[in-house]
Amino acid sequence: MIAVIINPISGTGRRPDEARRRAELAASLVERRGLEAEVFVTEHGGHARELAHTAVARGASMCIAWGGDGTINEVASSLAFSNVALAVVPSGSGNGLARELAIPLNPAAAFEVALGGRDQLIDAGEIEGRMFFNVAGLGFDAHVAHEFAETGHARRGFARYISIAVRELIRFVPDQYTISANGTRLETRALFIAIANSRQYGNGATIAPGARIDDGALDVVVVGERSPWSAIAQMPMLFSGKVDRLPGVTIIPTADVEITAKHDIVYHVDGEPALAGRSVRARVHPGVLRVRVPAQ
Numbered sequence: 599m600i601a602v603i604i605n606p607i608s609g610t611g612r613r614p615d616e617a618r619r620r621a622e623l624a625a626s627l628v629e630r631r632g633l634e635a636e637v638f639v640t641e642h643g644g645h646a647r648e649l650a651h652t653a654v655a656r657g658a659s660m661c662i663a664w665g666g667d668g669t670i671n672e673v674a675s676s677l678a679f680s681n682v683a684l685a686v687v688p689s690g691s692g693n694g695l696a697r698e699l700a701i702p703l704n705p706a707a708a709f710e711v712a713l714g715g716r717d718q719l720i721d722a723g724e725i726e727g728r729m730f731f732n733v734a735g736l737g738f739d740a741h742v743a744h745e746f747a748e749t750g751h752a753r754r755g756f757a758r759y760i761s762i763a764v765r766e767l768i769r770f771v772p773d774q775y776t777i778s779a780n781g782t783r784l785e786t787r788a789l790f791i792a793i794a795n796s797r798q799y800g801n802g803a804t805i806a807p808g809a810r811i812d813d814g815a816l817d818v819v820v821v822g823e824r825s826p827w828s829a830i831a832q833m834p835m836l837f838s839g840k841v842d843r844l845p846g847v848t849i850i851p852t853a854d855v856e857i858t859a860k861h862d863i864v865y866h867v868d869g870e871p872a873l874a875g876r877s878v879r880a881r882v883h884p885g886v887l888r889v890r891v892p893a894q
Contacts, residue, residue, distance in 0.1 A: 600628055601653035602637045603646050603673055605665030608689045620664060620705075624687075627709040640669065650676035658682055660890065662712050664705070666690020667732060667800065671868040675729040678722050678887045685712030685890040691746075691759060692800020692869065694732040698811055699891050715890045720811045722887050723795045725880040728867045731887065733799055733806075734880065736857065736865040737790030737821075738770050743866040767826040773859045779818055779852040786848075789829065791857060792819040793880050797839075799869070804839040806849065814884035815851045822846030854881035 602624040606617035621637045628635035636658075638649045650661050650673040663673035664687035677684050687708040688696035699718075702708050723730045745762045775791060777784040794806035794817040806817040824832075824846060835841050842849055857863075858877040865872050 599653075599656070599658050600633055600635045600660045600662060601650070601658040602628065602635055602662045602664065603640065603649045603653070603669070604637065605640045605646065605669040605689070608665040608669060623705065624662070624664065624709070627706065628713065631713050633713065640665075643668075644672065646672035647676050649673075654680055654682050660685055660712070662687060662709070664689060667692060667694055667868045668870045670695055671729070671731060671870065674722070674731050674887055674889075678729055678883070681888065683717055683888045683890050685715075687712070690800070692803075694798055694800035695796065695868070697798060697800060697802070698732065698796040699889060701891070711892050712890050715893050717888050718812070718891045719885040720887050720889055721795055721814060721885060722883045723793060723816055723880055724883060725793065725865065725867060726872070726874055726878050728872065729883075730793075730795065730867045731811075732796050732868050733792055733794045734865065734867050735790055735792040736859075736863050736878065737772065737775075737788055738766070739790045739792065739799075740864045740866040740871065741770060742766055743869055744864060744871040746869075747871050764830060767829055770826075772823045773861055773863075775820075776858045777818065777820060777850070777855065778857075779850050779855040782850075784820065784848065784850075786820060787823040789821045789823055791821070793817075793855065794819060795882070803836050805836065805841060807839045807842050808849065808851070812885065814882060815853055816855065816880065816882045818850040818852055818855050820848040820850070822848075854879070 604620045617639045640646045646669045660683045662685040663670045686696045686701050725734045792805045794809045796811045797809045798804045809817040856879045863874040
């Protein structure tokens with residue numbers, strides 16, 4: 599049995615008929631292959647995680663997550679350390695994990711990968727007990743994630759994210775951090791620190807050019823303090839995959855990392871905002887998630 603878990607408001611601006619439309623399309627695409635599908639629609643935050651957990655308990659062989667990075671994170675967190683495969687139908691603002699896995703953005707094409715692709719084992723990160731599969735982080739990018747979440751689904755989108763980032767750069771005050779990884783200790787005032795399992799946030803914004811989703815390591819990307827104007831001027835380097843060439847950028851491949859700060863830490867997990875005390879720990883779990891990727 600294949601479970602399809604749909605977030606009806608990701609990328610839609612809350613169109614009232616979207617849940618029905620997506621559910622009907624999902625059922626028809628799976629049944630066209632002669633397979634059995636159970637289709638579920640999320641109703642609140644955390645619901646995708648609950649639905650995936652139930653599907654695994656009922657013997658699902660695959661869970662197809664139709665939504666943004668937050669929905670995919672919830673489903674993947676329930677599937678990690680099991681033999682149940684995750685397939686992705688992306689419909690979020692950034693679609694970072696889907697892009698990393700070369701999943702088409704068109705729903706019908708994504709279902710073709712889900713039903714006719716191959717399985718690949720990938721790593722998972724864990725930060726403060728929460729799993730992530732794309733990128734976690736703290737500092738400015740986490741602050742923007744919080745502000746972005748406050749806008750509501752009707753006002754989301756890549757352009758909205760960039761406008762918030764530019765606005766918040768002007769007033770953001772970087773914190774002082776101590777980073778311990780690979781037996782070394784780095785003290786720095788950082789604009790932000792990304793903990794990357796894969797290369798990009800989404801929309802081609804490549805924060806960790808050397809990261810690989812199945813290499814058994816996380817790339818800790820430390821972007822040192824700089825003026826707002828320098829950060830804006832250097833933003834194209836993020837989209838050209840050359841952020842590692844910028845001055846004041848340090849990248850540390852590691853299996854685990856501890857980061858402490860002068861103040862309570864705002865962080866994000868695959869773009870979803872979270873809060874911690876003055877210290878966070880992250881580590882990698884190699885090869886614990888089975889994902890469906892294109893056959894070629």
